[in-house]
Amino acid sequence: MITLLPPEQGGLDRALPHRSQVLTVCARDQEAGTAGRHPFAAAISTDDWEPLAPGDTFHIVTMLVSDDEAAEYLRPGERFDLWRGHDVGTGIVSRRVV
Numbered sequence: 662m663i664t665l666l667p668p669e670q671g672g673l674d675r676a677l678p679h680r681s682q683v684l685t686v687c688a689r690d691q692e693a694g695t696a697g698r699h700p701f702a703a704a705i706s707t708d709d710w711e712p713l714a715p716g717d718t719f720h721i722v723t724m725l726v727s728d729d730e731a732a733e734y735l736r737p738g739e740r741f742d743l744w745r746g747h748d749v750g751t752g753i754v755s756r757r758v759v
Contacts, residue, residue, distance in 0.1 A: 663705075663743060663752035667716040672749050676714035681706040685744040686724060686752075688734030698742065701731045722752075732757070 666672030682705050690697030704725040707713060713720065726735065735741065735754050743750040 662755055663713075663717070663720050663722055663750050665713060665715055665717045665720070665743070665750035666748070671747060673713075673715045673745070676712045678712060680710050680712050682713060684749075686726065686731075686735070687742040687744050687748075688731070689740055689742070690734070699730070699734050700744065701726045701728050701735070717750075732759070 668674045684703060684705055685700050686703040686705075687698040687700050690699060705713070706723050706725075708721045708723060713722075724735075735757065737754050737756050739754050741752050741754070742748050743752060
């Protein structure tokens, strides 16, 4: 589940053109504090077939992350940031399919 920042808070300035996008997911390392972020490339698809738009809140998506190390950081309940040149949103992992 993700929330995208509105443009006035540094988010994207327009909707992403397709329902599937590649973004960077930055897993948060709780032990390392704000300095501990682990970036992973992720293919993100919206579950409702709508494109991602600035200011979207609680948008349900499916993320495909192929990095084996991601499973260590992106467990259910873990929070993450979305990055596209800068932070554009946040999210929380609700479940994981292996």
